[in-house]
Amino acid sequence: MAKKILIVGGGYAGFYTAWKLEKLLRAGEAEVTIVDPLPYMAYLPFLPEVAAGSIEPRHAVVARRRHLSRTANIAGKVTGISHAQKTATITPNVGEAFDFAYDHIVVTTGSVSRTFPIAGIADNAIGMKTIEEAVAVRDRLVGNFERAASLPQGSAERARLLTVTVVGGGFAGIETISELRSFATSLLRRYPEIAFDETVFHLVEAMGRIMPEVSQETADWVVKDQTRRGVEIHLDTQLSSAVDGKIELSTGEQYESDLIVWTAGVMPRPFLRGTDLPIGPRGHVIGSPTLRITTEEGEALEGAWTAGDTSQVPDISPTPGPGGFCVPNAQHAVRQGKLLAKNIVADLRGEGVREYNHKNAGAVAGLGVNTGVFQSGKFAMKGYFAWLAHRFYHGLAIPSWERKWRVFGGWVGHFFLGRDVVNIEATQQPRAIFEEFASRPKG
Known part of the structure; x- marks a missing residue:
């Protein structure tokens, strides 16, 4: 039977993992499902240029359904993971939560802004x-x-x-x-x-x-x-x-x-601490150079993988990042996602997996x-x-x-x-003008 691969998060690492898997998997070898509340991957290095009007917002995102034709997309969030049972709880954007059984899980939930308790x-x-x-x-x-x-x-x-x-x-x-x-x-x-x-x-x-x-x-x-x-x-x-x-x-x-x-600063999504996955001191999923999720002692979890900002992957390059781990940036997420797909396919076929060792670009x-x-x-x-x-x-x-x-x-x-200087703030309250003049029943 085809193995079920669940990708948690459709950002850089998740998107590139799914994109590469579609190219590498044979027909009927595996079923890939990606879960994310948004229908697109945002190319984050372009955000400052979007804010400055140099790039149109829709041009800085990639629609997953257009480019992942053989991957099942679920609009929602993974709100729980029990790797011991190999099940994940998925809460869709609309509807009731349900459990999803998998053979391999890829945790690529990315990061969110890390703030401090500063007043205001x-x-x-x-x-x-x-x-x-x-x-x-x-x-x-x-x-x-x-x-x-x-x-x-x-x-x-x-x-x-x-x-x-x-x-x-x-x-x-x-x-x-x-x-x-x-x-x-x-x-x-x-x-x-x-x-x-x-x-x-x-x-x-x-x-x-x-x-x-x-x-x-x-x-x-x-x-x-x-x-x-x-x-x-x-x-x-x-x-x-x-x-x-x-x-x-x-x-x-x-x-x-x-x-x-x-x-x-950024930090991993806090919900990961409520799962049974091994979590590092700063909330990252513990990974190995082969991008497998491991325990603190280095023991690999079967069928569990991670990459990108949410992961704590050792940097084995000649110039390692702070603390000896890969820093959270797009360069690592993209490269790790591509290697992760290759390693999953190699694992499915009983072949050897490779370590992530990058050359800084x-x-x-x-x-x-x-x-x-x-x-x-x-x-x-x-x-x-x-x-x-x-x-x-x-x-x-x-x-x-x-x-x-x-x-x-x-x-x-x-x-x-020149850059477009049109201000469309009104889109943040799109019904305001309609509500102002809409007729309502009397009484």
Whole structure:
């Protein structure tokens, strides 16, 4: 009988595992099912460009049903796993929860924003982990320009609307603040009522440097470059409070900010701690270099696999990540997903599995239109050509040629027409205008 393979989570690692399995499995060899509440995989490195209006939101996601033709898709969440029984509890988006029996389980649930109990963050900040968040940030920024343009210069509310705060100085934070600063600068041409000096951008980083993935020299260049462009970077600084948008920093500085974006870390989904899978000290599923789930003692669990941000996989490369584990990024998730599929097929056929040993492809970041950085070993490239490298790398990395054409086509269109500045915040309350004028029964 065909083996049942259950993939939990349809992000990078889950999507690439299923995509590769469809190419490798023989007819009738296995049945693959993927469970995710969303019908698409979001290409996360594009989120800052989506927030800055450089990429259309739908072009930065990949529809699973279009590209996974032989994989069963269930719209829902896995809310329980009993690997001892080889069953998972699936709670669909609509309907009652049910148990699903499997032979192999692939845990690729990805990560979510990790926040700290700072007053005001849960109520006022927004993350940069989903396509929906990136769209909301873009619409909020444009909407704030529209609102501020109608207010008197020098008013406190106008200053608040034109002040943006990004917390976290890793790649996600730097790319987000840089792209938003670039976008805001381009918006000024459409809003002559607003001066450049009125638009204020703050980056708050608790460490003494930004972007630990690149050299200190490259990181220092980014700080100087973004400072020159109008970003105020606070190093060795923590956010103390954000109640009602009133920012308080550990240095004592205070100001008001209407848009607060949190990018200071990620964590695995908490529900995994309630399963019988071996979990590491920080909530990750314990994995081995072969991407099998193992106990703390290293004993492999039959038919259990993991990859991506949710996993704690030893980094056996010559330059291992912090703590000796693969860091949570797209580069690892994509490569691990492809190898994981090969290892599952090899296991089904009684063949040997391979270890995940990667060669670092370097780090590349876009810092707004026409500027970026690229670092590979001691070699670093900065400025326009690094920005081109960033666009070509990620444009070619997004899965499927259908998506690549859409992304590159959008960039070409923006080159000639500029970024679209239309604000569609109203989509967040799509029934508001209908409800306002809808007739209701009397009495």
